[in-house]
Amino acid sequence: MLFESFELKNLKLKNRIVMPPMCMYSADTEGFANDFHISHYGSRAIGGVGLIIQEATAIDPDGRISINDLGIWRDDHIPGLKRIVDVIHQHGSVAGIQINHAGRKAKVEDPIGPSAITYGGEYITPREMTLDDIKKTVYDFKMAARRAQSAGYDLLELHAAHGYLLFQFLSPISNHRKDIYQDGKILLKEVVEAVRTEWPKEKALCIRISAYEYVKEGVTPEMMADAINSVKHLGVDIIDVSSGGNVLVKINAFPGYQLHLAKKIKDLTKLPVMGGGLITTLELAQYAVSSLQTDLVYLGRVLLREPYLVINQFKDFGVELEYPKPYIRGKK
Numbered sequence: 001m002l003f004e005s006f007e008l009k010n011l012k013l014k015n016r017i018v019m020p021p022m023c024m025y026s027a028d029t030e031g032f033a034n035d036f037h038i039s040h041y042g043s044r045a046i047g048g049v050g051l052i053i054q055e056a057t058a059i060d061p062d063g064r065i066s067i068n069d070l071g072i073w074r075d076d077h078i079p080g081l082k083r084i085v086d087v088i089h090q091h092g093s094v095a096g097i098q099i100n101h102a103g104r105k106a107k108v109e110d111p112i113g114p115s116a117i118t119y120g121g122e123y124i125t126p127r128e129m130t131l132d133d134i135k136k137t138v139y140d141f142k143m144a145a146r147r148a149q150s151a152g153y154d155l156l157e158l159h160a161a162h163g164y165l166l167f168q169f170l171s172p173i174s175n176h177r178k179d180i181y182q183d184g185k186i187l188l189k190e191v192v193e194a195v196r197t198e199w200p201k202e203k204a205l206c207i208r209i210s211a212y213e214y215v216k217e218g219v220t221p222e223m224m225a226d227a228i229n230s231v232k233h234l235g236v237d238i239i240d241v242s243s244g245g246n247v248l249v250k251i252n253a254f255p256g257y258q259l260h261l262a263k264k265i266k267d268l269t270k271l272p273v274m275g276g277g278l279i280t281t282l283e284l285a286q287y288a289v290s291s292l293q294t295d296l297v298y299l300g301r302v303l304l305r306e307p308y309l310v311i312n313q314f315k316d317f318g319v320e321l322e323y324p325k326p327y328i329r330g331k332k
């Protein structure tokens with residue numbers, strides 16, 4: 001199952017293994033990609049990962065998580081991003097990109113958010129977004145989608161997880177607005193609509209969500225499924241299920257700790273899902289796909305330390321996989 005292909009619209013994955021978006025904070029301060037990104041994403045593509053989703057890439061310099069985030073807020077970011085897409089394609093993988101605005105979690109002097117409520121810790125209290133700020137953010141998402149299309153990505157992922165801006169609107173913890181945007185689904189809908197005017201309808205659109213906040217005041221899987229169901233008719237194809245990130249709370253993470261959330265979201269939305277969380281072996285990934293009906297499985301941190309995990313272990317699954325030719329003499 002794990003090594004079965006997966007097709008969805010334009011996506012044709014050779015296996016169900018995904019490298020999820022992981023910020024590398026290695027761009028220059030203007031958000032440009034460099035040789036590190038080529039080596040980093042290129043080696044996971046050589047390593048046999050089916051789908052690589054590029055790290056949270058900022059749609060607005062004031063929406064960055066750090067000053068070294070990759071950027072997609074300017075047209076001249078496109079050539080550097082295209083190099084990343086090309087190296088991923090060259091080595092037989094499929095290229096996704098996560099686009100993001102960090103909202104109240106942006107490391108800037110004047111962060112914005114749905115309400116003037118701080119995330120806590122060292123984070124500054126954000127300024128409550130005006131209607132113009134919201135309009136600009138929707139436009140920035142739209143323009144980022146246009147640039148992602150120009151750079152040649154196969155999948156576009158909207159970051160609505162981990163306490164970043166789109167999620168901040170969806171959570172009752174961070175959104176205390178009194179206008180129509182007190183319903184965070186309205187902003188999500190506007191963003192999906194705007195992005196869909198640029199991102200071709202035959203290409204897959206993904207939303208990453210936090211399905212649970214680990215505190216009773218936060219969102220539930222049912223609330224997040226409801227948000228997805230309110231936009232899915234606009235052309236949302238797959239949901240990337242994660243959790244947490246909007247409240248400073250300790251999460252008891254164990255291997256596969258978020259897989260039940262992926263299953264719940266799939267049941268409630270009837271959309272394909274990506275699931276994961278502390279999956280460090282292909283055996284567990286296989287279990288997620290075959291027994292829990294997770295369509296795709298993401299392996300994050302383990303791929304940081306073991307970029308060649310997939311090509312080193314696929315034989316244990318009795319499958320043949322195209323091995324990178326230059327490395328054949330090193331094959332186990």
Ligand SMILES: Cc1cc2nc3c(=O)[nH]c(=O)nc-3n(C[C@H](O)[C@H](O)[C@H](O)COP(=O)(O)O)c2cc1C
Nearest residue numbers: 020021022023055056242277278279298299300301
């Ligand atoms: C270094 C690092 C950076 C991350 N950056 C992002 C990010 O840019 N966007 C995102 O949605 N999640 C991000 N995450 C979360 C991962 O995508 C993944 O969901 C999480 O690490 C759980 O999977 P794992 O246990 O297999 O690592 C990051 C995680 C790590 C370790």
